[in-house]
Amino acid sequence: xxxRIDCKGLYYRKQNKIIRNAAEEGETEFILDNANGQRYIGSxxxxxxxxxxxxxxxxxxAMFMNGPTIIVNANAQDGxxxxxxxxxxxxxxxxxxxxxxxxxxxxxxxxxxVGYRAGIHAKEYKKQVPIxxxxxxxxxxxxxxxxxxxxxxLGLNRSEGEPIAGNYxxxxxxxxxxxxxxxxxxxxxxxxxxxxxxxSKDMKVLTKHLKxxxxxxxxxxxxxxxxxxxxxxxxxxxxxxxxxxx
Amino acid sequence: MAATSELPPxxxxxxxxxxxRRCKRCVMNCSFGCMHFTDRVVPEHKLCVAxxxxxxxxxxxxxxxxxxxxxxxxxxxxxxxxxxxxxKQAETGGILLVGMGNPRDYPILWxxxxxDACQVTNPSIDPLREPMELRTFLGRKxxxxxxxxxxxxxxxxxxxxEPQVRLDVPVIFGAMSYGAVSLNVHRSLVMAAARSGTLMxxxxxxxxxxxxxxxxxxxxxxxxxxxxxxxxxxxxxxxVEIKIGQGAKPGIGGHLPGEKVDEDISKTRMIPVGSDxxxxxxxxxxxxxxxxxxxxYAIKEATDYEKPVSVKISAVHNVAAIASGIVRxxxxxxxxxxxxxxxxxxxMVIRDNVGIPIELALAAVDQRLRDEGIRNNASxxxxxxxxxxxxxxKAIALGADAVVIGTAALVAMGCRICQKCYTGNCAWGIAxxxxxxxxxxxxxxxxxxxxxxxxxxxxxxxxxxxxLGVNSIESLRGSRERLRGVGLDSQTLELLGVKxxxxxx
Ligand code: SF4
Ligand code: SF4
Numbered sequence: 001x002x003x004r005i006d007c008k009g010l011y012y013r014k015q016n017k018i019i020r021n022a023a024e025e026g027e028t029e030f031i032l033d034n035a036n037g038q039r040y041i042g043s044x045x046x047x048x049x050x051x052x053x054x055x056x057x058x059x060x061x062a063m064f065m066n067g068p069t070i071i072v073n074a075n076a077q078d079g080x081x082x083x084x085x086x087x088x089x090x091x092x093x094x095x096x097x098x099x100x101x102x103x104x105x106x107x108x109x110x111x112x113x114v115g116y117r118a119g120i121h122a123k124e125y126k127k128q129v130p131i132x133x134x135x136x137x138x139x140x141x142x143x144x145x146x147x148x149x150x151x152x153x154l155g156l157n158r159s160e161g162e163p164i165a166g167n168y169x170x171x172x173x174x175x176x177x178x179x180x181x182x183x184x185x186x187x188x189x190x191x192x193x194x195x196x197x198x199x200s201k202d203m204k205v206l207t208k209h210l211k212x213x214x215x216x217x218x219x220x221x222x223x224x225x226x227x228x229x230x231x232x233x234x235x236x237x238x239x240x241x242x243x244x245x246x
Numbered sequence: 247m248a249a250t251s252e253l254p255p256x257x258x259x260x261x262x263x264x265x266x267r268r269c270k271r272c273v274m275n276c277s278f279g280c281m282h283f284t285d286r287v288v289p290e291h292k293l294c295v296a297x298x299x300x301x302x303x304x305x306x307x308x309x310x311x312x313x314x315x316x317x318x319x320x321x322x323x324x325x326x327x328x329x330x331x332x333x334k335q336a337e338t339g340g341i342l343l344v345g346m347g348n349p350r351d352y353p354i355l356w357x358x359x360x361x362d363a364c365q366v367t368n369p370s371i372d373p374l375r376e377p378m379e380l381r382t383f384l385g386r387k388x389x390x391x392x393x394x395x396x397x398x399x400x401x402x403x404x405x406x407x408e409p410q411v412r413l414d415v416p417v418i419f420g421a422m423s424y425g426a427v428s429l430n431v432h433r434s435l436v437m438a439a440a441r442s443g444t445l446m447x448x449x450x451x452x453x454x455x456x457x458x459x460x461x462x463x464x465x466x467x468x469x470x471x472x473x474x475x476x477x478x479x480x481x482x483x484x485x486v487e488i489k490i491g492q493g494a495k496p497g498i499g500g501h502l503p504g505e506k507v508d509e510d511i512s513k514t515r516m517i518p519v520g521s522d523x524x525x526x527x528x529x530x531x532x533x534x535x536x537x538x539x540x541x542x543y544a545i546k547e548a549t550d551y552e553k554p555v556s557v558k559i560s561a562v563h564n565v566a567a568i569a570s571g572i573v574r575x576x577x578x579x580x581x582x583x584x585x586x587x588x589x590x591x592x593x594m595v596i597r598d599n600v601g602i603p604i605e606l607a608l609a610a611v612d613q614r615l616r617d618e619g620i621r622n623n624a625s626x627x628x629x630x631x632x633x634x635x636x637x638x639x640k641a642i643a644l645g646a647d648a649v650v651i652g653t654a655a656l657v658a659m660g661c662r663i664c665q666k667c668y669t670g671n672c673a674w675g676i677a678x679x680x681x682x683x684x685x686x687x688x689x690x691x692x693x694x695x696x697x698x699x700x701x702x703x704x705x706x707x708x709x710x711x712x713x714l715g716v717n718s719i720e721s722l723r724g725s726r727e728r729l730r731g732v733g734l735d736s737q738t739l740e741l742l743g744v745k746x747x748x749x750x751x
Contacts, residue, residue, distance in 0.1 A: 044548025102472030
């Protein structure tokens, strides 16, 4: 059974309670129509449910989320996948600022652009590695403080001369990896990262995730892989180790 | 200090070779590598931090550690401390890092406040024979209560009460992260909290799985690094706290050095072994009171509105207005941390020069919330500088619902305030992850000592309440009329809302 909720004029607190309660009682699929800025959709839910959002969801979509799949058929706002632990989030549009903040696991696939501070302080532990892929470009401070995880920027549909990422790319980064399809100017990089070529292991990881990504958005994997990628990695896992006197 | 440094030793370790029986216990006990054994024990004075471990454990009492009196020639302007710091920075070019709270000689206002007592006209109460209520409930209280009459004539409460946390003693163990302190410290704190009916605070490093059964006695913290934060963690708690600031280092983030990130900590914090655990200065999803509100409600959504949410800030100049914003943003508890609060590591320049005293911050916040008619909307927790039950009673009279102890709890477990927490070499097994040192703190012993401390402070608080002629802590809360100031200027008295000693009602 699919539960359809008309979100028109529905307060977020009531809406999320309906979802939580129904999920608790075994409902596995939800369709939210007319979403218009309702916050915290899917937040903190640990059940393997599927939520389709028709309309624009509000901030902190999928915050602390732990298992569900969310499909957004519009743009998403700020704080998407904030401190998310597991699950999948597919945004058929662009997403706002601070997406994937402190993300610990799961997948965040954005078709279009992402705002400032994407993937900030993402983490990983052994096999639990969060993945963020954005089809377009990213704002400033992309991948700031990253301590783990994989962040991919494809830079598709860019206008002439538009950079793929803003300034301070990877600043404070001390773990994880950023893959970029195209080039970035040296001066836009944070001082804690270095640019490296991809090795076969990188290609394997990248192909695997991009295949899935292309499946969601009807893109051609070969076409995407035809352009060269670069890899950004932190210079040190201890960027501030020598900052202090004894 | 490195042995090769040109700095003069700060301390001199004297060994009475007549008493020493060469058992080498001091060599084993010194975690700072100060003691060597050749044909006898030879101390490397420069490495000594005066942690007193060897002194305590020498079976012959053959060791004394003294200050190196003339390490620096006397000068009232250029203190030894200042010269030492300049030399260190000249050698390294680095930021001076320190552990523990602000040690400087700023006025301690607790010591300028005195508590009232009953004489003749109103009777005092003997707490040993009459009941004394210390129970405190933390959380948002309703503006008014509404009741409905049932058919059978009984009366029911109609107002929905927001979640509350019950404390049997109004003392909470302060936020000290697993990483900064050892797991045995967390074990000791949580066991003592459970036994004494109060709470411990995880700090920003997550909660080790082993401690999940103690959920009812744990405040879980959400800080800018979001270490160990996931929905199960948020729900394994009595209360959730958003850490905005810490009294010892207002406005700055923190770095747990990679040396302290071992396998278990890596797992709890979700970062690779050996990498620095970096807490950014701000939460990057909070740039305004509206954003704070968004995080408060994100946590409430994730915990189904079942837990109070606290917001912890450092005591800074504008603390009263900030606290008002926090309460209006939906926080159920405001925790204010004064500039004397402890830390595992902070830049010295911040710790020693930034923030304001908790006494003034507390008084200002309580007054502001009262003036705005929103004092009932949140409980106030007072942290950073509570050293005794006397301080606690004064804090409660100034408006605190409960107080926090951090350093006092560590001292109860053996800490000698040597201020070397940031080195990871704590000889007392507290601020360290070195397995051979962690073992030095037995959680059974640690928790028993903490419980003893809380029991003692409860008894003392009851004595104070009795002498005041009241039988419940609620009667002291915010009752500034029961305080008087000595040696304080009129402006400070006004800010504290306290009359000078000698003035009657
Ligand atoms: S154990 Fe402590 S007091 Fe004794 S020598 Fe070592 S550092 Fe100094
Ligand atoms: S916790 Fe340990 S290192 Fe820190 S001050 Fe106390 S005894 Fe010294």
